[in-house]
Amino acid sequence: MDSASIAAIIRSEIPKSVMLDHAEVPGAARRVAAEKAREMGLSGRDARRSTGFNAHLVMERRLKEICEEAGGLVVEGRVFPGTELTLHQPLMQYGRVLLGRATVHERGGLPSANVTRRNGAKLNSCLGRVGHLFGVETDPNAPIHVLILTLSDCHELEKIAATYLAIIAPTFDSFLFRVDLDDFIGGYDESSVAEADASPVGAIDLGLEPRKGVRPYFGEEHRPSDNRADGSR
Known part of the structure; x- marks a missing residue:
């Protein structure tokens, strides 16, 4: 599945x-x-270690609060929902999206492969390619494991670099998919515009009906050719 479809x-x-x-x-x-x-x-090093640990605790608590406030489900069981795959970290569930978080140590780098992330990645097989004529096969209801990845600034203790x-x-x-979070958020507006542009103007129902016995006005440039043949305007 391509990035646009995943997004x-x-x-x-x-x-x-x-x-x-x-x-x-x-x-x-x-x-x-x-x-x-x-x-x-x-x-x-002590400051960085303390900052990293405490930032993790604050993020974990706040992300769970956001999820609950938005009507999502905080998953804190021992397995991924509907599977036997082991889970050790809380996830925020929004429909089929199981949202977690992790840190990376370099741009473009993968996070450490702990048990939760390895098992979460296995769920993403529903987004992969298969070797048949049509190339892609997906289950529209299968859960996917999505991560918010953070890279801390190596020069300023209180900053996130990416x-x-x-x-x-x-x-x-x-x-399978990776994008700067700000760019992803900007894409919400672009997708809304694309959907609006895709709707034909004629599909909009204003609830109006033409008066009986009155021919519709087309405008001179759109007037049917048969009306012009007799010189009528």
């Missing part, structure tokens, strides 16, 4: 307002955690 699935399940809330969390959590580390008098939305391949060796 459309995610946008159909997670409203733009909710995705905006999710996008604000990493930076806010990092700032709070960095300030706490400074209050404790930490610096260098935030991505990503889907890892079932083999956990590449991405």
Whole structure:
């Protein structure tokens, strides 16, 4: 499945307002955690370790709150819903999207392959290609595991250098989908415009009916040719 189709699935399940809330969390959590580390008098590696750990706790709590406020379901069981795949980290479920989070250490890099992420990646086989004539086969109801990936700034303790939305391949060796989160959010507006442009003007029903016995007005440039033959205007 191509990136545009995958993006459309995610946008159909997670409203733009909710995705905006999710996008604000990493930076806010990092700032709070960095300030706490400074209050404790930490610096260098100790400050980074404390900031990373506390930012993780703040993000986890806030993302669950956002999910519940938006009507989603926080998944904290021992297995992925509907499977026997082990789960050790909470997920936010929006329809078929199981949203989690992770950190990366370089741009374009994969997160560490813990049990939850490896098992989540296996769910994404429904988005992969198969070797038959039509090339792609998907289950429209199958859950997919989507991650918010954050890259911390190596120079400024309180900053996030990048935030991505990503889907890892079932083999956990590449991405099926990865995009800057701000760019993804901007795409909500583009997809809305595309849908509006695709609707024919004639399909809009204003509830109006022509008066009986009165011929419709076409405008001179659109007047049928038979009306012009006798010189009528």
